[in-house]
Amino acid sequence: MARAFTPKVVTANDLLDGDVIYQTADDRWSRVLSEAELITDEAHAQLRLLDASRQAARVVGAYLADARPGPNGPEPVHFREDFRRTGPSNYAHGKQETSPQPRI
Amino acid sequence: MYRYSEFDTAFLAERNAQFRAQVERRIDGSLTEDEFKPLRLMNGLYLQLHAYMLRVAIPYGTLNAAQMRQLALLAEKWDKGYGHFTTRQNIQYNWPKLRDVPDMLDALAEVGLHAIQTSGNTIRNVTADHFAGAAADEVADPRPYAELLRQWSTDHPEFQFMPRKFKIAITGSANDRAVIKAHDIGLQLVVRDGVLGARVIVGGGLGRTPMIGQELSPFVAFDDLLAYLEATVSVWNQIGRRDNKYKARIKITVFEHGIEAIRARVNERFVKVRGRFKGADMALLDEIKGHFAPPSWRTSSLAPFEAAYAKDPVFRSWVDTNIAAHKQADHAIVTISLKAHGATPGDATAEQMRVMADLAERYGYDELRISHEQNVILPHVHKSDLPAIHAELAANGLGTANIGLISDIIACPGMDYCALATARSIPVAQEIATRFEELKLEHEIGALKIKISGCINACGHHHVGHIGILGLDRAGVENYQITLGGDATETAAIGERTGPGFAYDQIVPAVERIVETYLDQRRDREESFIETYRRVGMAPFKAALYPEARADAA
Numbered sequence: 001m002a003r004a005f006t007p008k009v010v011t012a013n014d015l016l017d018g019d020v021i022y023q024t025a026d027d028r029w030s031r032v033l034s035e036a037e038l039i040t041d042e043a044h045a046q047l048r049l050l051d052a053s054r055q056a057a058r059v060v061g062a063y064l065a066d067a068r069p070g071p072n073g074p075e076p077v078h079f080r081e082d083f084r085r086t087g088p089s090n091y092a093h094g095k096q097e098t099s100p101q102p103r104i
Numbered sequence: 105m106y107r108y109s110e111f112d113t114a115f116l117a118e119r120n121a122q123f124r125a126q127v128e129r130r131i132d133g134s135l136t137e138d139e140f141k142p143l144r145l146m147n148g149l150y151l152q153l154h155a156y157m158l159r160v161a162i163p164y165g166t167l168n169a170a171q172m173r174q175l176a177l178l179a180e181k182w183d184k185g186y187g188h189f190t191t192r193q194n195i196q197y198n199w200p201k202l203r204d205v206p207d208m209l210d211a212l213a214e215v216g217l218h219a220i221q222t223s224g225n226t227i228r229n230v231t232a233d234h235f236a237g238a239a240a241d242e243v244a245d246p247r248p249y250a251e252l253l254r255q256w257s258t259d260h261p262e263f264q265f266m267p268r269k270f271k272i273a274i275t276g277s278a279n280d281r282a283v284i285k286a287h288d289i290g291l292q293l294v295v296r297d298g299v300l301g302a303r304v305i306v307g308g309g310l311g312r313t314p315m316i317g318q319e320l321s322p323f324v325a326f327d328d329l330l331a332y333l334e335a336t337v338s339v340w341n342q343i344g345r346r347d348n349k350y351k352a353r354i355k356i357t358v359f360e361h362g363i364e365a366i367r368a369r370v371n372e373r374f375v376k377v378r379g380r381f382k383g384a385d386m387a388l389l390d391e392i393k394g395h396f397a398p399p400s401w402r403t404s405s406l407a408p409f410e411a412a413y414a415k416d417p418v419f420r421s422w423v424d425t426n427i428a429a430h431k432q433a434d435h436a437i438v439t440i441s442l443k444a445h446g447a448t449p450g451d452a453t454a455e456q457m458r459v460m461a462d463l464a465e466r467y468g469y470d471e472l473r474i475s476h477e478q479n480v481i482l483p484h485v486h487k488s489d490l491p492a493i494h495a496e497l498a499a500n501g502l503g504t505a506n507i508g509l510i511s512d513i514i515a516c517p518g519m520d521y522c523a524l525a526t527a528r529s530i531p532v533a534q535e536i537a538t539r540f541e542e543l544k545l546e547h548e549i550g551a552l553k554i555k556i557s558g559c560i561n562a563c564g565h566h567h568v569g570h571i572g573i574l575g576l577d578r579a580g581v582e583n584y585q586i587t588l589g590g591d592a593t594e595t596a597a598i599g600e601r602t603g604p605g606f607a608y609d610q611i612v613p614a615v616e617r618i619v620e621t622y623l624d625q626r627r628d629r630e631e632s633f634i635e636t637y638r639r640v641g642m643a644p645f646k647a648a649l650y651p652e653a654r655a656d657a658a
Contacts, residue, residue, distance in 0.1 A: 018201075061151065084153055088521055
């Protein structure tokens with residue numbers, strides 16, 4: 001039997017600076033995981049991933065990452081996604097440097 | 105120090121102009137990522153976890169002061185003020201922006217540096233003994249030959265699309281500091297009947313199937329060596345497995361066919377290609393040798409050194425730990441530790457790079473080296489200058505006296521940066537170093553090499569660490585396997601796994617138990633960790649690591 005679908009977000013890296021970005025429900029790319037669209041339907045997830053993959057001039061390597069609902073929006077399931085949304089642990093670089101700004 | 109010819113300069117300028125146009129075409133949408141990725145990788149540009157990463161080759165680990173200053177400039181102007189020196193004598197910038205990379209490459213070209221073939225299925229940066237040209241124990245400086253190999257392998261038409269990447273290391277000394285037995289090809293310079301040549305080791309490598317290289321030939325004279333290497337790589341290029349990337353490296357080819365069969369094929373191929381090498385390579389090597397002529401050694405009284413050594417215990421400790429024997433008795437090789445306790449192994453700030461460049465220019469005949477152990481070396485220093493050098497290093501966070509000790513840890517970037525990683529390695533290294541600094545046990549423990557990788561690909565050389573640590577993802581949490589008894593030298597050995605892995609918060613206590621066991625088991629202070637391990641074996645360490653297993657068995 002196929003495994004039950006678990007909630008996902010569409011994530012990628014920004015083409016120009018490589019930063020981790022997330023697709024929002026209103027078709028923006030946000031630098032903040034909690035603003036991402038949490039997708040609970042498998043067919044919708046595939047469509048959203050296709051939408052993302054078509055934006056080759058803006059994003060690189062879009063994929064579906066497991067996420068779960070949290071009080072302020074989606075939260076990571078796996079520790080790799082936790083590092084991606086936070087940045088490295090040895091310096092306060094990347095997303096830890098400045099308060100992340102949502103992008104239009 | 106090799107100086108670029110007009111050909112080198114023109115080649116690099118053309119290559120950089122091509123890449124600049126490729127970046128523009130990627131940004132304006134005319135190239136897809138699938139089309140662009142192999143192009144950027146050929147120029148050392150990766151996309152990692154949080155950002156792009158530019159990997160710049162430091163050929164055979166040699167830099168001059170101007171080059172080091174340019175590396176500092178890149179760190180400051182286009183990155184976040186630091187660079188990360190790697191286990192393959194490269195430097196990595198963790199935060200470049202795609203648009204800036206062509207400018208970074210042009211800036212590197214100004215000082216004869218590049219990022220070509222620091223990625224992709226090509227012959228990668230040729231690494232060398234970091235004491236090359238200075239070590240008291242070498243038969244010859246391996247760097248002229250390494251430079252010849254760089255020129256031969258760069259853009260070599262036959263070797264641009266190989267089954268997998270290919271790494272060559274070279275040493276001029278029987279005491280192997282270049283880990284030649286863990287490379288696809290390892291070369292050790294040897295002299296036979298007055299003729300300089302190399303012993304050729306093949307099929308070593310770490311990663312998911314660690315193997316110690318085997319001797320392909322005990323001696324190939326220099327004038328045949330390039331043809332012999334071309335034959336070797338070409339045999340593998342033809343029969344190496346392209347069906348499975350995990351079985352594509354030459355170590356698997358050698359393992360599957362056997363060393364005798366590989367030797368026979370190489371010899372057969374060698375006969376065919378030998379005629380194509382008509383001596384132009386040897387003429388070039390002669391010219392290159394001129395670039396690496398030793399400096400005219402200065403002489404001076406050793407009195408200032410001896411006085412400082414007698415009266416200053418901090419200086420004495422640093423000299424005893426960080427200084428190696430130079431071929432000139434009144435000179436020394438200084439290893440500058442990039443492993444201050446609690447710092448990221450291999451990282452240097454732009455300011456620190458400039459300090460090291462200044463020291464090299466002022467006291468070190470304008471020479472610097474980068475080691476695969478992620479430290480920086482001043483290969484030629486007159487001993488009378490050591491007190492001044494130490495003072496300057498100490499004032500800039502570079503005076504740590506820990507070379508070869510427990511806090512001189514090799515660590516890959518791990519999941520803090522690397523897209524392939526399965527766990528973090530940098531914080532593990534930081535915490536081990538900090539813990540043993542608190543215990544003030546480091547010098548008591550003595551020679552001990554800890555090497556940490558954040559995934560099975562083993563960039564952190566964990567298999568050949570006396571204590572190796574491998575970070576894995578076990579059911580969605582970080583888990584660390586330990587190996588003991590690895591050896592990266594001429595007596596190379598793959599470490600043996602202790603047993604089940606340890607959680608992130610248990611790995612430092614586990615290392616502590618291993619070290620306590622060593623201190624308990626050793627005959628005396630003279631017996632190093634690895635010697636004790638070889639004498640007593642795994643059992644006492646296992647008992648200390650897994651007391652519950654012992655209790656169950658009882």
